[in-house]
Structure formats: structure tokens, C-alpha cells
Amino acid sequence: MDAPRWSRRLLAAAGLCLSMAAGTANAGDYVSLPGGSFASVIANDASGRLASVEAFEMRVTPVTQEEFERFVERQPQWRRDRIASVLADAGYLSDWASPTQGPVGESPHRPVTHVSWFAAQAFCESEGARLPSWSEWEYAAAADETRRDARADPQWRSRILSWYSRPSTQPLRAVGAAPNVYGLRDMHALVWEWVDDFNALLVDADSRSGDDPDKLKFCGAGAINLQQRENYAVLMRVALLSSLRASDSTASLGFRCVRPIESQTREAP
Amino acid sequence: MRSQKTSVVKSFASICLFAAAGVAFAGTNAAKPAPGKWAGDFGPPQGAPIHAVLTSPPHVPPPTNRSYPAKVIVDLEVVEKEMPISEGVSYTFWTFGGTVPGSFIRVRQGDTVEFHLKNHPKNKMPHNIDLHGVTGPGGGAASSFTAPGHETQFTFKALNEGIYVYHCATAPVGMHVANGMYGLILVEPPKGLSKVDHEYYVMQGDFYTTGKYREKGLQPFDMEKAIDERPTYVLFNGAEGALTGDKAIAAKTNETVRLFVGNGGPNMVSSFHVIGAIFDKVRFEGGTEVQSNVQTTLIPAGGAAVVEFSTKVPGSYVLVDHSIFRAFNKGALAILKVNGPQDKAVYSGKELDAVYLGDRAQPNLEAVATATQAAAQGTLTLQDQVHAGQALFAGTCSVCHQSNGAGLPGVFPPLAGSDYLAADPSRAIGVLLQGLNGKVTVNGSEYNSVMPPMNQLNDDEVANILTYVLNSWGNPGGQIHTEDVRKVRAEKKPAPAQGEH
Amino acid sequence: MKTEHAASRGLARVHRAVMPALFAICAVLAVAGPAGAAPDAASPATASPLPGDSIYQLPVPLTDQTGRSFMLADRRGTPLVISMFYTSCQFTCPMLLEAVRATEMQLSMAQRNHVNVLLVSFDPAHDTVAVLARTAGERKVDDTRWSLARTDPVSVRKLAAVLGIQYRALGNGDFNHTTTLVLVDAQGRIVGRTNEMGGADPKFVKLLRGMTAAL
Numbered sequence: 001m002d003a004p005r006w007s008r009r010l011l012a013a014a015g016l017c018l019s020m021a022a023g024t025a026n027a028g029d030y031v032s033l034p035g036g037s038f039a040s041v042i043a044n045d046a047s048g049r050l051a052s053v054e055a056f057e058m059r060v061t062p063v064t065q066e067e068f069e070r071f072v073e074r075q076p077q078w079r080r081d082r083i084a085s086v087l088a089d090a091g092y093l094s095d096w097a098s099p100t101q102g103p104v105g106e107s108p109h110r111p112v113t114h115v116s117w118f119a120a121q122a123f124c125e126s127e128g129a130r131l132p133s134w135s136e137w138e139y140a141a142a143a144d145e146t147r148r149d150a151r152a153d154p155q156w157r158s159r160i161l162s163w164y165s166r167p168s169t170q171p172l173r174a175v176g177a178a179p180n181v182y183g184l185r186d187m188h189a190l191v192w193e194w195v196d197d198f199n200a201l202l203v204d205a206d207s208r209s210g211d212d213p214d215k216l217k218f219c220g221a222g223a224i225n226l227q228q229r230e231n232y233a234v235l236m237r238v239a240l241l242s243s244l245r246a247s248d249s250t251a252s253l254g255f256r257c258v259r260p261i262e263s264q265t266r267e268a269p
Numbered sequence: 270m271r272s273q274k275t276s277v278v279k280s281f282a283s284i285c286l287f288a289a290a291g292v293a294f295a296g297t298n299a300a301k302p303a304p305g306k307w308a309g310d311f312g313p314p315q316g317a318p319i320h321a322v323l324t325s326p327p328h329v330p331p332p333t334n335r336s337y338p339a340k341v342i343v344d345l346e347v348v349e350k351e352m353p354i355s356e357g358v359s360y361t362f363w364t365f366g367g368t369v370p371g372s373f374i375r376v377r378q379g380d381t382v383e384f385h386l387k388n389h390p391k392n393k394m395p396h397n398i399d400l401h402g403v404t405g406p407g408g409g410a411a412s413s414f415t416a417p418g419h420e421t422q423f424t425f426k427a428l429n430e431g432i433y434v435y436h437c438a439t440a441p442v443g444m445h446v447a448n449g450m451y452g453l454i455l456v457e458p459p460k461g462l463s464k465v466d467h468e469y470y471v472m473q474g475d476f477y478t479t480g481k482y483r484e485k486g487l488q489p490f491d492m493e494k495a496i497d498e499r500p501t502y503v504l505f506n507g508a509e510g511a512l513t514g515d516k517a518i519a520a521k522t523n524e525t526v527r528l529f530v531g532n533g534g535p536n537m538v539s540s541f542h543v544i545g546a547i548f549d550k551v552r553f554e555g556g557t558e559v560q561s562n563v564q565t566t567l568i569p570a571g572g573a574a575v576v577e578f579s580t581k582v583p584g585s586y587v588l589v590d591h592s593i594f595r596a597f598n599k600g601a602l603a604i605l606k607v608n609g610p611q612d613k614a615v616y617s618g619k620e621l622d623a624v625y626l627g628d629r630a631q632p633n634l635e636a637v638a639t640a641t642q643a644a645a646q647g648t649l650t651l652q653d654q655v656h657a658g659q660a661l662f663a664g665t666c667s668v669c670h671q672s673n674g675a676g677l678p679g680v681f682p683p684l685a686g687s688d689y690l691a692a693d694p695s696r697a698i699g700v701l702l703q704g705l706n707g708k709v710t711v712n713g714s715e716y717n718s719v720m721p722p723m724n725q726l727n728d729d730e731v732a733n734i735l736t737y738v739l740n741s742w743g744n745p746g747g748q749i750h751t752e753d754v755r756k757v758r759a760e761k762k763p764a765p766a767q768g769e770h
Numbered sequence: 771m772k773t774e775h776a777a778s779r780g781l782a783r784v785h786r787a788v789m790p791a792l793f794a795i796c797a798v799l800a801v802a803g804p805a806g807a808a809p810d811a812a813s814p815a816t817a818s819p820l821p822g823d824s825i826y827q828l829p830v831p832l833t834d835q836t837g838r839s840f841m842l843a844d845r846r847g848t849p850l851v852i853s854m855f856y857t858s859c860q861f862t863c864p865m866l867l868e869a870v871r872a873t874e875m876q877l878s879m880a881q882r883n884h885v886n887v888l889l890v891s892f893d894p895a896h897d898t899v900a901v902l903a904r905t906a907g908e909r910k911v912d913d914t915r916w917s918l919a920r921t922d923p924v925s926v927r928k929l930a931a932v933l934g935i936q937y938r939a940l941g942n943g944d945f946n947h948t949t950t951l952v953l954v955d956a957q958g959r960i961v962g963r964t965n966e967m968g969g970a971d972p973k974f975v976k977l978l979r980g981m982t983a984a985l
Contacts, residue, residue: 031802081950084820084827086932091390091418104551118828154493158479162489165448166360167349167394192393198479199931200938201948232441232492236394239440243395246931252393 028127030057031183032261038139038149041234042201053139057065058132059256061175061185062193063123066108068115071123072100078119088116091249108173111191111254117246120194120255129257131196134241136258138234141187143180151231162234163189168252188233191254198241281474301515309428311379311459312317314340323372326506327518329468329529330375332461338379345372346387347396347415347437347450354502357485362449362507363394363437370472370533371435371452378430378456383422395439400425401571402433402456414439430458432555432573434531443535447477447495449507451533453573465577466524471566471603472531473539473590474507475500482599498536503595505588505603512588512603520580522609527577528588534570540591541568541576543605545584550577565591580607606658636660640733644751651736651748658737661730665723666738672719674742680718682711685742694739694747698757701731708723728754817933820846824958830925833888834917835902842888842929849981850886850954854926854947856893857905859916862949865967867909869951870916872970873978879925883980887916888930892937892945894920922925934963953977 033056040051072078072093079100080093093114097104102112115123117131124130132140144150152156172190179185240253305312318340322330348367354360365371375583376382388396397413404423415421438449453470477495478488482502505512512518520526532539542565551563552575560566568574580586588603589596596602640657644651663672666684670676674685682688689711690697704722708715723731728751735749782824820826826843833839851870855863867889874882891897897905902918905911911918921929937947953962953974961981964971 084824085822086825086827118928121472121928158489158492161444161492163481164393164444164491167351167361168391196927197938199934199936201936232444235441236444238418240393240395243414243439244926245934248416248419251390252417 028063028257029060030129030259031060032057033136033140033182036139036148038134038142040138040236041231042134042138050251051135051139053133053136055257055261056132056136057261058118058140058182058184058258059137060179060183062111062191062254062256063120064109064175065102065106065112068112068123069100069102069108071126075122075126078122083119087118087247087249088221089247089249092116092119093156094249095251103171106171107174109176110172111175111186112252113172113191113251114249115194115253115255116249117194117198117244119249121196124255124257131255132258133197134195134201137193137195138241140180141234143182143184143187145178145182148181150215151234151268157233160188164233164236192237192240192250192252194253194255195241198244199246201238201242278512305426307428309378309430310426311338314381316340318342318761320344321374321376321382323366323374324470325366325368325372326470326472327512329373329455330469333375333377333457334461335377336459338377338381340381340383341376342383342385343374344385344387345374345398346389347392348389348391349394351487353508354478354488354504355483358478358480359487360476360478361487361489363392363396363445364449365398365435365437365452369474369668370450370470370531371450373439373452373470373529374435374454376427376454376456377461378427378459380427380456381424382427383424385420385422386413386415387420388415388417392417394445396437396445397421397439397451399438400433400435400437400454401427402427402431402435402454418532427456430456431557431592432456432529432531432552434533434571434573436533436571443495444492446535447475447490447534449474449476449533451531453529453531455529462527465527467518467520468527468529469605470517470529470531471505471512471518472507472533473503473505473537473541473586473601474533475535475537476502476504478502495535500537500595500599503537503599503601505601509600509602514604517585517604517606519606519608520615522580522583522607525577525579526605527575529573529575530568531573532568532570536570537590537592537595538570539568539601541574542566542591543576543578544587544589546578546580546586546605548576548578551575568759570580580609582611583607590683593740637730637733641729651740653738654733654736654748656737657730658733658735659741661726661734662737665726666734668682669720674738679712680716682709682714682716684738685743686712686744688712690739691745694735694745695749695753695757697735697738698731698749698754701726701735702754702758728758797857821957821959823960825852825954826958827958828928828932829930830921832917832919832921833899834919835899835911836908836913837899837903838917845886845888845954845957846958848884848886849956849978850888851951851978852888852890852933852950852954853949854890854892854930854933854937856891856945857897857901858893858943859945862967864909866949866951867911869964869967869969869971873951873975876970876975877978877982881979883915884982885915885978889918890915890926891918891920892926892939892947893943894923894926894941897942905928933960953981955981 035053035055037050037052076082080096081099083092091114093099095103095114102108118177121131141151142151144153144156155172175190176188177186177189180187244250244253309688315337316339319342321341323343323345324330345365345636346367347363347365349361350367351359351361352369362369384398384400386396386398395414395416397415413421413423433454433456435452435454437445439445448488449470451474453472477491477499478484478501479491479494480486480488482500488501491501502509510516530539530541543770548563548566549561551560551566553560553563553566554569555575555736556575563576566574566576584607586605586607588605591602636656637660639648640653643653670684674683674687676683676685682689688707700720701723704720706719708717710716726734731754732749732751736747738744739747795960809834813823820843824846826846828842830840830842832842851873853866853870855866857863870887870889874885874887876886891902897920899920906913906916906918933950933952934950935950935952937945949965949967951964951971951974955961962977964972964974966974
């Protein structure tokens with residue numbers, strides 16, 4: 001890579017800044033996931049090849065209100081009264097009592113929602129991490145308490161679907177439900193979660209067009225066909241993420257972070 | 270998908286996208302009044318923009334009464350909410366405008382419709398809308414994909430007149446439709462529809478829950494059943510009893526009724542029939558052709574029809590899906606209550622509702638429920654039994670013995686002032702449990718019919734019905750208890766008994 | 771950039787010098803604990819504040835086909851046609867370049883000189899400066915107003931997000947992506963976009979003319 005000297009300096013300075021931030025802040029708990037191949041609902045191309053992910057570490061729970069409050073304290077440019085609208089729209093942290101304080105009367109351990117993709121990215125970067133890719137998220141979420149891939153099990157699917165059938169009139173509960181086989185909690189039944197490439201899912205807004213890609217709109221293979229159409233639980237996630245812009249936020253959308261396995265060594269005491 | 274949002278600046282962008290998608294009809298800033306090149310395009314909108322009046326089912330907005338194409342603004346909000354689907358059973362519906370089916374939209378052919386779709390911030394899911402009356406990609410679905418807490422807008426010209434279904438088309442489409450995301454949009458012909466006395470909005474849909482039919486509590490959607498096309502409920506307007514009892518639609522005798530009947534599916538085709546009425550006119554499939562003198566009309570899933578008939582005699586006219594188990598075992602039943610003077614020449618005047626409401630009449634179940642509760646608590650009174658018995662009699666016995674106990678001369682013996690009953694009241698228990706055939710003489714007349722055993726009645730019900738009968742129409746009174754019935758049931762085998770005398 | 775104001779050129783230099791310093795300050799503040807607001811590292815110091823909906827709120831370091839390095843925000847001050855592509859794209863990317871060219875052809879010489887073009891690559895791994903330079907040569911790109919640029923992968927994702935452009939790596943070097951030309955005003959606000967790649971989109975051209983007429 002022939003990046004110019006000044007930008008390499010910049011990146012180094014950023015790295016220094018981030019690692020120090022990671023050291024002083026309480027980075028959340030992470031667990032390791034092994035890499036592997038799996039059948040994704042999003043086909044890369046017509047070949048039917050399996051998707052694959054490298055080993056990575058993932059936050060055990062979604063980021064909580066409390067953690068996000070601390071982040072906004074440390075990086076006040078991310079307060080809702082200071083942030084540029086191109087990075088977070090009017091809904092950003094709209095349920096907070098004040099620009100620095102979460103909603104009154106709700107658990108500080110509930111997942112933070114009403115956060116834009118840019119804000120979620122910034123939080124993850126502040127602890128030396130990043131948002132998961134769709135593949136990483138899908139891979140981690142395919143597990144249940146005992147199996148790495150429970151997606152073919154109709155019981156698993158209907159458990160997840162039953163969350164969708166509950167209207168979101170109650171406040172969100174605190175994170176910390178039973179862990180899946182990797183030790184991750186609340187991958188389902190709590191909030192939607194941002195992924196890094198949420199805008200890459202390239203689902204046609206009208207999901208019935210099936211095999212009729214509008215080639216002029218999408219270079220390459222055309223709008224991606226969704227595989228496993230009976231796997232409604234995952235399809236709903238793809239649909240939700242495809243409807244969003246990076247500055248959007250919703251009441252049911254939170255996030256968690258991932259980082260490469262080696263980052264463990266970077267944590268300052 | 271990444272819909273262009275509706276700020277003033279960005280509406281330019283939405284027009285760009287729309288144009289790029291190849292739809293030629295969206296231009297509202299067209300040149301002066303020449304009609305467009307497509308049939309049904311009567312030129313650019315005239316006059317001030319109109320905000321469409323949307324109505325909740327079963328009501329229909331009034332006719333547009335316009336003779337020119339206008340710009341019509343439609344504001345429709347998607348709300349995900351928990352509502353009852355049956356007695357004691359609730360379901361999380363996803364709704365257009367807070368109801369299932371969604372609000373009824375009425376415009377005129379040639380209108381330019383500016384459609385605003387809002388997704389309530391409390392909703393979890395993204396939604397969009399496909400209007401079958403739109404000529405354009407996805408019927409609008411491509412341009413209206415809306416995240417929770419957002420609003421999208423697109424514009425189309427209603428080129429074709431007719432009655433059209435609209436529904437959500439977000440992945441997974443089947444689930445969005447199964448959760449109630451459908452409704453009707455009427456595009457009036459330029460001269461409007463002929464005048465009728467009443468217009469009503471009815472839409473059939475099939476629902477899939479993990480619990481069984483009428484299993485209590487909040488029931489989640491069952492995807493396996495939906496894929497296998499095994500509905501738990503088949504309903505008009507989204508709930509059992511949505512159009513019965515005091516929510517029945519109404520008319521008077523000698524009036525004309527027009528029903529806009531849609532079928533949201535997702536799976537079942539409807540064999541739509543109104544018991545006691547013949548459709549004078551049916552716009553089958555909602556198209557332009559009209560059929561006359563129709564008893565039952567097919568309404569495809571994702572389709573609609575318009576039926577018209579005139580009311581001649583009073584009574585309760587029952588709307589059903591004539592795939593009949595859906596009407597009586599899954600709830601596909603609605604009532605049109607017609608009030609007014611009898612016309613015996615047309616119809617002799619038997620009560621119709623007794624036959625079809627059966628033992629499932631929503632409003633009448635209360636008396637039965639009260640009696641059941643009282644019996645469980647040991648506080649059952651004669652009055653409780655009489656009231657419960659009356660409710661049950663209406664569905665079961667009045668068919669033959671009439672609601673006033675008069676019977677049918679020469680065919681069914683009377684119960685009113687019956688000497689047969691007075692002679693031995695408890696004998697009637699055996700009659701109900703085992704039936705009665707062969708000759709009997711009641712009040713001096715001979716009867717020789719077959720009364721089938723009432724196998725569907727339990728001990729409580731038999732006791733209550735008999736108590737009611739004994740205390741009505743000049744009968745001697747008295748009380749039959751559940752234990753009496755139990756004893757008789759245990760003693761005798763269920764073989765047809767000879768008529769005793 | 772012939773038409774860049776001297777002020778904004780000088781600005782770019784100041785910006786480049788200041789950025790590492792700003793990050794160092796940020797690091798110090800992070801250690802010291804939460805205090806007041808950290809300086810907003812994204813906005814260059816200009817007379818008027820940067821609008822909240824300006825794409826220049828996003829810090830994106832870029833290098834173009836001539837080896838020039840600059841920040842996205844350095845383009846502030848002139849209308850900008852911006853999009854994303856990659857050099858080995860066989861299908862719509864060549865059409866994208868031609869669409870930009872066709873659009874420019876609809877402007878007068880004077881108007882053309884008041885518009886910049888910035889095309890950023892989805893594929894920084896393959897699209898090195900040398901590759902970008904070669905592509906620019908093959909397509910006869912005017913280096914004074916057109917930049918074919920690259921940045922780091924994280925910034926590619928962020929830039930695409932702010933422009934509303936979707937893309938996905940297919941693993942064989944190809945990308946699945948939307949093709950959109952975005953028109954941004956002098957302050958960085960998105961004022962128009964087009965997906966028409968068959969030639970110049972008349973509505974897009976009209977917008978451009980409107981913006982360059984005032985200059």
C-alpha cells in the first residue's frame with residue numbers, strides 16, 4: 001500500500017488515541033469464536049459457495065445505555081446536541097433524558113437504541129473494535145445453547161419469530177439472557193443490531209422480484225437473491241437492515257462490536 | 270429499499286429514482302391539459318390537492334363526486350399492535366391505519382395519488398406497500414420501503430378503474446400479509462358508481478397461530494402452518510365477531526346494499542356467499558364485467574369483488590366462506606342485520622339466525638358462561654339455568670320446535686303446554702340423550718318423526734335446556750339437574766329408543 | 771484544481787499539518803478523562819460553520835491518480851459530482867464515467883470549470899495510485915478537475931454510507947454495487963442524485979446548471 005507519509009502518521013496517531021481510550025475505558029467482555037464456513041442467506045453469487053468467516057472476538061452482549069453514556073461523556077462530539085445531522089438524524093438518542101443521560105426509570109443495563117450506524121462505529125472504534133460484518137453476525141447468531149448451527153430447527157425459528165410477534169410497547173429489558181454455545185447473549189429476542197456492511201445486503205426493496213435483477217441498478221450479479229426463504233427469522237433481519245440509512249436509528253436497533261483475536265494484547269493496564 | 274426520504278430537497282431525488290425505474294406516469298408537472306397517451310389518463314391534476322378521506326372497516330368513504338382528475342394525498346400509517354382475534358385470544362397484528370383490514374382508500378380514475386407511508390417509531394419491522402391499482406414497479410413497493418420511525422412518499426396515477434387490494438410486500442411477504450397487512454383501494458370510474466343505500470367493506474383473511482383454534486392467550490404466528498396452508502382462523506375483518514352481534518352491518522328492507530369484498534389471503538381462496546341473499550350484480554374478480562343472479566362467487570387470494578343485492582325481507586343474513594368448515598370451525602362468518610316489516614309473500618318468516626349461529630353465537634354465550642361458573646361454585650339457581658337454557662335452545666332446538674315451542678304441525682311435536690312433558694318431565698332427559706323415533710301423541714295429535722340424539726350436548730347443557738323448556742310456554746315448571754342427566758346417560762345405552770307411551 | 775480558491779488550498783495545507791496534532795490532543799484528553807468537548811476534528815476552520823447535513827462532516831483521507839493527498843472536506847467551496855467505482859469493473863463503471871462526461875458536455879466551458887468530479891474506489895487493495903493513474907490515462911480523464919481516488923477500507927464503507935451507495939465484495943475481485951452520481955453543493959450538502967447511466971440525465975444537468983450559473 002502506498003499511502004502517503006502524512007496519512008500513515010495520522011493513522012498511527014489515531015491508533016495511539018484508540019488504544020489509550022481502550023485502556024482507560026472499560027471495554028466490554030468479549031468471547032472468541034472460531035472461523036468457519038456456513039450457508040448464508042445471502043448468496044455471494046450463483047455458485048452456491050458457502051460463506052466463510054475468520055476467527056474473531058465478539059462482545060458478549062449488546063452495548064448498554066450505561067456504556068454509551070460513558071462514551072458520550074468521553075467523546076462529546078457524539079452528543080445528540082452536537083452531532084452533525086449527516087452522521088445521526090433527529091431520532092438519535094431521542095429517548096434520552098438529556099444529551100448525557102439515558103432514559104429515566106429504565107435499567108442502565110438495557111441495550112442502547114436510537115443510535116445511528118456512524119455512532120455505533122465510533123463507539124466500537126473507541127474500544128479498539130469495529131461493527132461485525134453481516135457474515136460474522138449471521139454466523140454467531142446461527143447458534144443456540146448447544147449447537148453452532150440451529151437454523152434448520154423449526155423450534156429455533158419459531159422461538160425467534162415469537163419475538164417479532166410481540167409489540168414493542170414495553171421498555172427493553174437488561175442484557176444478559178442465557179448464553180448460546182459460544183457464550184454470546186441476546187443475539188435474538190432483544191434488539192436488532194447494526195452490522196458494518198448493512199448497506200451491502202442489496203435486497204431489492206420489493207423482495208418478490210426473485211431472479212429478475214435490474215442490471216443497470218446493480219453492477220455485478222444484480223440484487224442478491226435471498227436463500228432459505230423459509231428462514232423468516234433471518235430474512236426479517238436482512239429486510240430491516242436494508243431499509244436503513246447510515247444516519248438512521250430506531251427504537252429497536254442497537255449494536256455490539258467485534259475485534260480481531262490479536263487485539264487482546266493491546267489492552268493497556 | 271434505501272428509499273429516498275421525503276424532505277423537500279430530496280423529493281427531487283425520488284422523482285429521479287422513479288423515472289430511472291422506467292415508469293412513465295409519475296410526472297405531475299406535465300405540460301398543459303391535453304389528456305395523456307394512456308387510456309385512463311385524463312391529463313394533469315386540476316384544482317387544489319385533496320386529502321383523501323380514509324375509513325376504517327366496515328365503512329367506505331363517500332363517493333368522490335368529482336368530474337375531473339385531481340391530486341389526492343393519501344396518508345397511511347403502519348402500526349403493529351396487539352388486538353383480540355377471538356374471545357380471550359389475542360394476536361400481534363401489523364396494520365395499515367390501526368385496523369385489519371387496513372383503511373379503505375377511494376379515488377377517481379385519472380387521479381394523481383401522492384402516497385405517504387408512515388412507519389410508527391414503536392414498530393419493530395420495516396414495511397412497504399404494493400397497491401394492485403398502481404402501474405409501476407412492485408405496485409409502489411420498491412419506492413415505499415420504510416424503516417420504523419420514518420416516512421416515505423411516492424406518486425402514481427390511477428389509470429385503471431376498479432377495486433384493488435393493497436398489501437405490504439416486505440420480506441418475508443407471507444408473514445406481513447398473514448399478520449393483516451392488506452386493504453382495498455377503490456378507483457372509481459369517471460362517472461362514479463351507481464347509487465346504492467349502503468356500501469360496506471369486508472375483507473377475508475386466513476390466520477396462523479401456534480395455538481389451536483380459540484386457545485386462549487397471546488398467540489404467535491406459526492410459520493410452518495402458513496407454509497403448509499393450514500389456517501387456524503379464517504376471518505372477515507380480522508377477528509371472530511368483528512361483524513356479528515352489535516357489530517353486525519345493517520340495512521333496512523327494500524334497500525340496496527353494495528359490498529366491497531376483498532380477500533387478503535395469504536393463502537385461501539374464498540367462496541363468498543351471503544346466506545339468504547342472491548347477488549343481483551357481481552363484478553367478479555373486481556373487474557369491469559358484471560354477472561347477475563349469483564349465489565356464490567370466488568374471490569382469489571389477493572383479489573376482490575363487488576357484490577350488490579337488495580334487501581327484501583328482514584332477518585340476519587350471514588356472510589360466509591362457503592368452504593363451510595371455515596365458517597363454523599374457523600370463524601369465517603359475518604352478519605348483515607336487516608330490519609323492517611315482514612314480507613310473507615317473499616318469505617314466510619322463519620327466524621334464520623337460529624340455524625346458522627348454532628351454539629357459537631358470540632353475544633349469547635354469556636348466559637351459558639355465567640351458568641357454568643355458577644355451577645362450578647355451587648351457586649347455580651333456577652334462573653341461571655333458565656337463561657342458559659334459553660341461549661342454548663335458540664341454537665339447537667328452535668330449528669324444529671320453533672323459538673316459541675310451537676313445533677310444526679304434523680311434523681315436529683310442540684313443547685309449549687306439552688302434555689307429554691307434563692306427564693313425565695324427567696323422561697325428556699332420555700329423549701335428548703338417545704333421540705326419539707316412532708309414534709308419539711302430544712296434545713292430541715300424532716307425530717311420527719325422527720329426533721336425532723343430541724350428542725353434542727353435555728350434561729349441563731341438557732339440564733339447562735330442559736329446565737328452560739319446563740319453565741316456558743305454560744309448562745308445569747320444575748328443574749332438571751346435571752346429576753339427573755348424568756345418571757340417565759350412564760344407565761341407558763345410546764340406542765334409538767322406541768317411542769314410549 | 772484550477773478552480774479551487776487559494777483560501778481552500780491553503781486550508782488544505784493547514785488541515786494536513788493540524789490533523790496529527792489534533793489527534794494527539796485527543797489522546798491526551800482521553801487519558802486525562804472526560805473534560806470539555808474535544809475539538810471537532812472534522813471541520814476545517816472557515817468563516818461560516820459547516821452545515822450539519824454536509825458530507826464534509828465525515829473525515830475521509832484520499833489519494834488520487836496523480837498521487838495528491840487531500841481530505842474529502844478539501845473539496846468544499848465548489849460544487850462536486852461524486853460517485854464510487856472500481857477499475858476492474860467491466861459493466862456499469864465505464865458507463866458511469868461516460869455518464870459523467872456526457873453530463874459535463876451539457877455544460878458550457880465556464881460552467882464545467884466550476885465543477886469538480888470525485889470518483890472513489892471500492893477496492894483500495896487493487897486500485898493503487900498507479901492503477902488509478904493508468905485508468906485515468908486510458909479513459910482520458912482531465913486531471914485538473916477529475917479525481918479518481920482511493921482511501922482505506924473503513925473510510926470506503928463510511929463514505930458509501932454517507933452517499934447512500936451500496937456495495938458488497940463478491941470475493942473474486944468483483945463488487946456488487948449501486949451506480950449513482952451524487953451532486954453536492956459548495957457546502958457539501960447532497961442536492962441531487964441520478965441512477966441514469968445511459969447518458970446525461972436532463973434533471974441532473976438542470977441542477978448542475980443552476981448551481982454553476984451563480985458563480
